[in-house]
Amino acid sequence: MVKRIKLRTLFIGGCITLFFLVLIGRVFWIQVLNGEDWQKKAAAQWAHTSDIKAQRGVITDRNGNILASDVPAFTVVVDPEVIHEQGIGEEVIKGLHDLLNKPEDELRTLIEAKDDKGKFLKNREIRNEGWKIDQELADKVTAFYKALGKEHDIQETGIGLVREQKRYYPKNTLAAQILGYTDRDGKAIMGLEKYFDTQLKGADGKLFYQSDGQGIKLPDSQDSYQPVVNGNNFKLTIDSTIQYYIEEAMKKAYDQYQPTSISVIAADPNTMEILGMANMPTFNPNEYWNTTDQGGFYNHAIKSTYEPGSTFKIVTLAATVQEKLFNPDAKFLSGQIKIKGYKTPLHDIKRAGWGTISFLEGVKRSSNVAFVKLGYEMLGQEKLLKYINDFGFNEKTGIDLPGETSGIVNPDENRPIENATLAYGHGKVLVTPLQQLVAVSAIANGGKLMTPHVVKEISDPNTGKTTVTKPVVVRQVISEASAKETGGYLEQVVADQVIGTGRHAYIEGYRVAGKTGTAVKVEGKNYVNSKVLISFIGYAPVDNPKIAVIVIIDEPNEEVGGGTAAAPVFKEIVSQSLQYMGVPKLATEASGKDAPKTTASALRTTPDLTGKTMKQAKELLLAGGFDFESVGEGASVVSQYPAAKSTLASGQRIYLLSQQGNKPTIPNLSGQSLRDALEILSLLKVGITVEGEGYVTEQVVGTKDGKTLVTLKLKPLNEYGEDIPVAPPADTDVTAEQ
Numbered sequence: 001m002v003k004r005i006k007l008r009t010l011f012i013g014g015c016i017t018l019f020f021l022v023l024i025g026r027v028f029w030i031q032v033l034n035g036e037d038w039q040k041k042a043a044a045q046w047a048h049t050s051d052i053k054a055q056r057g058v059i060t061d062r063n064g065n066i067l068a069s070d071v072p073a074f075t076v077v078v079d080p081e082v083i084h085e086q087g088i089g090e091e092v093i094k095g096l097h098d099l100l101n102k103p104e105d106e107l108r109t110l111i112e113a114k115d116d117k118g119k120f121l122k123n124r125e126i127r128n129e130g131w132k133i134d135q136e137l138a139d140k141v142t143a144f145y146k147a148l149g150k151e152h153d154i155q156e157t158g159i160g161l162v163r164e165q166k167r168y169y170p171k172n173t174l175a176a177q178i179l180g181y182t183d184r185d186g187k188a189i190m191g192l193e194k195y196f197d198t199q200l201k202g203a204d205g206k207l208f209y210q211s212d213g214q215g216i217k218l219p220d221s222q223d224s225y226q227p228v229v230n231g232n233n234f235k236l237t238i239d240s241t242i243q244y245y246i247e248e249a250m251k252k253a254y255d256q257y258q259p260t261s262i263s264v265i266a267a268d269p270n271t272m273e274i275l276g277m278a279n280m281p282t283f284n285p286n287e288y289w290n291t292t293d294q295g296g297f298y299n300h301a302i303k304s305t306y307e308p309g310s311t312f313k314i315v316t317l318a319a320t321v322q323e324k325l326f327n328p329d330a331k332f333l334s335g336q337i338k339i340k341g342y343k344t345p346l347h348d349i350k351r352a353g354w355g356t357i358s359f360l361e362g363v364k365r366s367s368n369v370a371f372v373k374l375g376y377e378m379l380g381q382e383k384l385l386k387y388i389n390d391f392g393f394n395e396k397t398g399i400d401l402p403g404e405t406s407g408i409v410n411p412d413e414n415r416p417i418e419n420a421t422l423a424y425g426h427g428k429v430l431v432t433p434l435q436q437l438v439a440v441s442a443i444a445n446g447g448k449l450m451t452p453h454v455v456k457e458i459s460d461p462n463t464g465k466t467t468v469t470k471p472v473v474v475r476q477v478i479s480e481a482s483a484k485e486t487g488g489y490l491e492q493v494v495a496d497q498v499i500g501t502g503r504h505a506y507i508e509g510y511r512v513a514g515k516t517g518t519a520v521k522v523e524g525k526n527y528v529n530s531k532v533l534i535s536f537i538g539y540a541p542v543d544n545p546k547i548a549v550i551v552i553i554d555e556p557n558e559e560v561g562g563g564t565a566a567a568p569v570f571k572e573i574v575s576q577s578l579q580y581m582g583v584p585k586l587a588t589e590a591s592g593k594d595a596p597k598t599t600a601s602a603l604r605t606t607p608d609l610t611g612k613t614m615k616q617a618k619e620l621l622l623a624g625g626f627d628f629e630s631v632g633e634g635a636s637v638v639s640q641y642p643a644a645k646s647t648l649a650s651g652q653r654i655y656l657l658s659q660q661g662n663k664p665t666i667p668n669l670s671g672q673s674l675r676d677a678l679e680i681l682s683l684l685k686v687g688i689t690v691e692g693e694g695y696v697t698e699q700v701v702g703t704k705d706g707k708t709l710v711t712l713k714l715k716p717l718n719e720y721g722e723d724i725p726v727a728p729p730a731d732t733d734v735t736a737e738q
Helices: 002-033 035-046 080-086 089-100 104-111 135-152 191-195 197-201 240-257 285-290 309-322 359-365 368-379 381-390 416-422 433-444 480-495 562-580 614-624 674-683
Strands: 047-052 066-078 159-168 188-190 205-210 224-226 233-236 261-268 273-280 331-333 356-358 448-450 455-459 466-468 473-476 513-523 526-540 547-554 628-631 639-641 654-657 687-692 695-704 707-715
Touching: 066 089, 066 135, 080 089, 080 104, 089 104, 089 135, 135 159, 188 191, 188 197, 191 197, 240 261, 240 273, 240 547, 240 562, 261 433, 261 562, 309 368, 309 381, 309 433, 309 480, 309 513, 309 526, 309 562, 331 359, 331 368, 356 359, 359 368, 359 480, 368 381, 368 416, 381 416, 433 448, 433 480, 433 513, 433 526, 433 547, 480 513, 480 526, 513 562, 526 562, 547 562, 614 628, 614 654, 639 674, 674 687, 674 695, 674 707
Parallel strands: 628 654, 687 707
Antiparallel strands: 047 205, 066 159, 205 224, 233 455, 261 273, 261 547, 331 356, 448 473, 455 466, 513 526, 526 547, 639 654, 695 707
16 A cells, blocks of 8 residues: 555656656747747737827918918717617717718618628718818717717717817918818828928827736836927918909909909019919819819919910010110001011901001000011011020929929921011910019019029928028029110000000009910911900019019900900909008099009108107008108107108108117118118117218118117119119120110
8 A cells, every 4th residue: 555655656746747847848948949039929019109190381371371280180980889779870870961961871871880790880980071070060079979868868879089180271262272282181182282291291200118918008118209200381472361362353253254264373573472373263172072173273373385475575575675676666567567478467456457656556556567577577586586585485484383384485497477476475385374474573673584482481390490492583684774664665555544455454553564465276276266365464563563463364255355354353463462562652643635644752741750650650651652661669650751741752762760679770771862861870870881972772780889880882873773883894895784
């Protein structure tokens, strides 16, 4: 018995020993031999990654008004299992249909959804009607399911909301084709949103941490963090107020003429900052899926090419002025003109013509014959093409918007007829609206072809760095004097209320330069007289341009021209914009049958403004058409120059001085006489030094002995208001500038 017990004890002990040997071997196998692999698998289960969504950059207009930003959004979710258990399916269907306008049969399919085993599914998103809805609608959904729960005395109704983000455009259709849009998944589709997508979207951040099987973060979690990089913020050159004026004026014309499309661009000709750009039809980026006319997504202003017609005559006119070939008083026989080798003559819109008239009258009447003589006979095809290229018509403008196309001007040098019609904008010439505006802006700003742009500055919220877009001059196309002379002739196209084709663009109190255009469209190889493209292009005020605008109406349903249909749109936009920009009006006077003539507010006296608030003084001066400038940051006028009841010279500016801080504000005195400059600076109690004689062309502000010192540099001016060089270099040919 004892022996048997010992054998059993040995057997059991051996089994236990063997078990522990196997266990130890297995542990050794797992922890030592395969330890690295198991460690990786364990780490994978512990490790978690949490994404931190980057904020997409905000887009604003030049004044900081938000045009596009990310806002909270909510997606409606239903739980078919809960809804079925509570027996409220029909009430849910009816309520969500009323709120979201989603068809009841589609809601029923969602709420009755089952898996392969016949079990009701959970958490179904309601797309598209309930996807990323706004706060207002989300509040209504919340109120609905809370009322439903209260009515049935239940905690769970099977309806919920998931908080998300979406792109929102608070001004709806305003500047839609510039901004573009992102779809509901956040993907940039068109416009600036797509063009600058990488900079706008930034980069998502990540948080790496360790947790247990319940998802609870481990006490000794080895966390790592990849910081979020929020998208850059964009401030545009667009002024939402001017953009609104543009779109409202377009809507009226669109309703009246029911054209294929209308395009308008407005810019500051001195910097080529785009102040507004719009096309009709258009779309609402908040509801892009509801756009029925796909043409609403197309930015005709930079993508469409067309035969410009008479607005292109501006190039011919400027070229002949620059080459000293344009004599406004010289005469020619209007009506028609024959080109050697061609039987059919080219003719004016009035085929019988107006008899023998001056070239200036030919410009006012938009005579094709006049421009054939100027561009084809006098200038010649080689020089005409040179100026066309210099004005940028065979290249893209370089605007910072996607999809820009280039016009094409390519007449056959062996076909004289093509070079003759080119002089008045027909034949082998295709341009974009933007190219036209850039060209006329070159005349407005003194002959400089500039690169247009819509981005004013880009700010990085992560670093605080701001990048400002500076104006870029491509080249000097014509001299400043030639540009000024050309502008004077274009002003008469508008100001002459008897024969000027642009007379419907005349604005009381402002000097306007412009040109009309009516181009018959081509289908195949033939011109179709029933289909025309009409336009007007111009700028104002002529003496100090603040805005240049082009208006294009494609295929109006009435027999109208650029002067009768497009010019009034220009007038409405520019008149509102100039007043909004604070540009003072000039005094006007009429004389018999002559057109209203715009004259400077000469021989008027200055009102007494001392003691008034700055706001009151500015309103009074704007209403009276005075040119003025405010100096200082105070709320009230403490002094003025010239003094009250002083007689003002033509174009003389009034300076309003308010309370100055420790460092006085020095106004821009360029162009002022020495006497006026000294009077103004004396009122500011600053030190003054003077170099040269004539008019102020430059001022340098510094300090001396702790006091502000202003150095005035003076030069005499010629009849065009340009600096007269004291002694040009001997090897410089200045004849062309005289």
